[in-house]
Amino acid sequence: xxxxTAIRSSIDRIVKVLFPQDTKQNETPDxxxxxxxxxxxxxxxxxxxxxxxxxxxxxxxxxxxxxxxxDGITIELVEAINKGSPDILLSIFNKCLDLGHFPSCWxxx
Numbered sequence: 001x002x003x004x005t006a007i008r009s010s011i012d013r014i015v016k017v018l019f020p021q022d023t024k025q026n027e028t029p030d031x032x033x034x035x036x037x038x039x040x041x042x043x044x045x046x047x048x049x050x051x052x053x054x055x056x057x058x059x060x061x062x063x064x065x066x067x068x069x070x071d072g073i074t075i076e077l078v079e080a081i082n083k084g085s086p087d088i089l090l091s092i093f094n095k096c097l098d099l100g101h102f103p104s105c106w107x108x109x
Contacts, residue, residue, distance in 0.1 A: 049094045052086045070108055 027035070059079050068074045082089050096102050 047097055049097065050090060052090055055082060055086065055089055055093065071105065 024032075024035075059075065059082055062075045062078075064075060066075065078089070
């Protein structure tokens, strides 16, 4: 067995031992109770959706006449988009919030 194959085999075995499949077969009473308890907990999204006013305020607070980011979008362009059709940015930001995902390129300054 080649070293890389042996390492891969060892890793697979460790993962299977430390993280066994979660099945209902052979559960102890404590595990059954835990499964019931966990199922009762919901994870509601407690974040409120963005409002047009919030987006407008953030845009107003941003510095003008600055160099655009890597995407080439200036705050003036964002402001024009929001002024012309505020539902576009509102929909995009609220969908990101709903999905819990913000594009990584938005995190680069």
